[in-house]
Amino acid sequence: MTGTILKPSRRALLRGAAALGAAGAIGSPMVLREARAQAPFNWKRFSGTTLDVLMVKNPRSDLAQSGEKEFTELTGIKVSSEQVPEQQQRQKAMIEFASGKPSFDVSNISLHVQKRLLFKGKWMEDLRPYIADASLTAPDFDFADFGAGPVAYARQADGSLDTLPTFVDxxxxxxxxxxxxxxxxxxxxxxxxxxxxxxxxxxxxxxxxxxxxxxxxxxxxxxxxxxxxxxxxxxxxxxxxxxxxxxxxxxxxxxxxxxxxxxxxxxxxxxxxxxxxxxxxxxxxxxxxxxxxxxxxxxxxxxxxxxxxxxxxxxxxxxxxxxxxxFADGIGISRGSQKKQAAWLYIQFMTSKARQAAMLRTGAGAPARSSPYLDKELIAQSKFGKQYFDCLLxxxxxxxxxxxxxxxxxxxxxxxxxxxxxxxxxxxxxxxxxxxxxxxxxxxxxxxxx
CATH class of the missing domain: 3.40.190.10 (Periplasmic binding protein-like II)
Structure with a gap:
């Protein structure tokens, strides 16, 4: 393509991204990169906030908790997280969602169990506007790196994306x-x-x-x-x-x-x-x-x-x-949270390429992102042998x-x-x-x- 490329206005960017999101996409990666290049990303804008996170007890939650100190150093946001056994966590989440006043800002979600319930109750934030917002989404987040299959599994019937897929089991x-x-x-x-x-x-x-x-x-x-x-x-x-x-x-x-x-x-x-x-x-x-x-x-x-x-x-x-x-898990923002934007920073960090690569390297599960599977050095250095990765793929x-x-x-x-x-x-x-x-x-x- 030749000719002069005009930078669209911010309002046009968001309007276009929202339209594409409703059709099943989040917006052109090129357009989003153009928007984010206009100003450096500010990870510290919600410094001093404390987020409550409801987790399922498993190796991936262990991995997430091991990254909380780094997240706090990056953002100034403190994290109060709790791991609850799987069945009890689901019950706790559904009861609190139904109350209209959940005690958590962010929650792990079992998509194979809770996806349609979330949609019916409208309990989680649609993440598409957050992904499309250049002031809230870091330029290296790269939503396009998430696999089409996991994203399709997380996407609701109306095209909304109320969770980001974290791993596929x-x-x-x-x-x-x-x-x-x-x-x-x-x-x-x-x-x-x-x-x-x-x-x-x-x-x-x-x-x-x-x-x-x-x-x-x-x-x-x-x-x-x-x-x-x-x-x-x-x-x-x-x-x-x-x-x-x-x-x-x-x-x-x-x-x-x-x-x-x-x-x-x-x-x-x-x-x-x-x-x-x-x-x-x-x-x-x-x-x-x-x-x-x-x-x-x-x-x-x-x-x-x-x-x-x-x-x-x-x-x-x-x-x-x-x-x-x-089976698959996702992570999302409670619609009842008063700290939604800070919560989105947490989700970005915990689903980043580096954190998803760590999931694969440690054997905590199959990441929803595509890039870890292309990292030959990561696979070679993993304590899990070739058979593990062959079996996964x-x-x-x-x-x-x-x-x-x-x-x-x-x-x-x-x-x-x-x-x-x-x-x-x-x-x-x-x-x-x-x-x-x-x-x-x-x-x-x-x-x-x-």
Whole structure:
């Protein structure tokens, strides 16, 4: 393109960016760079402010808290953050959002659970105007660096972006290579083979389970839905029809039951991801199915007994399809906050290229930004080997939503979580799924009416 380039007015920039945002984009990176070049960015403009941040307890929150001192030095903004276990954090956030007076300015959000609830309640700020505002967004923020997939996952039906995606969690099979080698067992080639291999490696006399996964009601549902994906279907059709008592859903639940009953550790019915993680990293389980975002402590000598022995396996194919369950988290600003602009500085810092690269380097999860995956030096220096990164990238290519994208996701997990728990206790799988489907059907129907 040739000719004179005229710098548009600030008002025109924001108007144009907003229009593009509504169409599914945030605005031309070139135009935004032009706007931001007009004046140096002021990180100190909200110095003296204190932000309250509600976090989910996980390795990514540990990473964020480790960066708070640097953020305060950069901005003069103090951070008061709290990590709360996943299910309790979701409950706390929803209760406080509904009250209209949340105690936090910024919150972590599970997009696979809370996305549509946030939209329905209008509880979070649309971040598009912040991204387009040159006085609030640093010139090196580079929104275009966020992957199209994660952004699409975070974007609401009307085009608004009330969270920025922070990471995408692909479900993988962690496995203990030492235990596999000792028995001369190969990594399973199919979902059915997971059960076969688990049975060969199960050794209760030595305190070793062949397989471990979440057994706790609600938390256990993504394990089941991951297996159902192997039948080429989800638990709720795109048209909103429940497929939770079909032969495919029953097959997935039967496999879940078999693995946990025949090859799981004692007490697994009460396990969430953290109990599974502890069991696996203490060398007491041969395989663990869960999100790749829980890898960090596995290679930490101060916490793990299996450093250097961990295998990272792509979810094997099912009878009809090959998918890896996909989940994602985001971060956003509470609409009830009185410190929204300072909160946006916090979000920028915590989702910067450097912080996202640190997430990948430490094994805390798969970043939503694209640039970390192109950093060969970062990958080479990581304590996580080539198999980890190969597994992550291969899983991304076969990723599919691991939970139905509906408003009452929590209720879905509660109802079907009880069915799975009952099945582990000896109840008939098909009968439990039929009962749960009948219980949940009116809840889903009602949620779609309002």
């Amino acid at each position: 692909y479900w993988v099979v962690y496995y203990n290579r030492e235990l596999f080698d000792a028995k001369g067992v190969s990594y399973p080639k199919t979902m059915e083979e997971i059960a076969t291999v688990a049975a060969k490696l199960h050794d209760p006399a030595k305190g070793i389970a062949g397989f471990v996964s979440r057994g706790l009601k609600n938390a256990n549902v993504p394990v089941w839905t991951s297996f159902v994906l192997g039948q080429g279907v989800e638990t709720v059709s795109p048209e909103g029809k429940l497929l939770t008592d079909t032969p495919e859903a029953i097959w997935g639940a039967e496999l879940y039951k078999k693995l946990n009953k025949d090859s799981g550790p004692a007490g697994a019915v009460g396990f969430n991801w953290n109990e599974c993680q502890t069991t696996f990293m203490q060398g007491r389980a041969a395989m663990w199915l869960d999100g790749i975002g829980f890898a960090t402590p596995l290679e930490d000598p101060s916490k793990s007994r299996i450093v250097g022995k961990v295998g990272y396996g792509i979810m094997p194919p099912g009878p009809k399809a090959h998918y890896a369950g996909m 291969a899983s991304a290519k076969i990723a599919r939503a691991g939970l139905p994208q509906i408003v009452p996701v929590t209720e879905f997990r509660d109802v079907f979580g009880v069915a799975l728990t009952n099945a582990l206790g000896g109840a008939d799988v098909a009968a439990e799924l039929k009962k749960a489907t009948e219980t949940f059907a009116p809840v889903l129907a009602k949620s779609e009416q309002g």
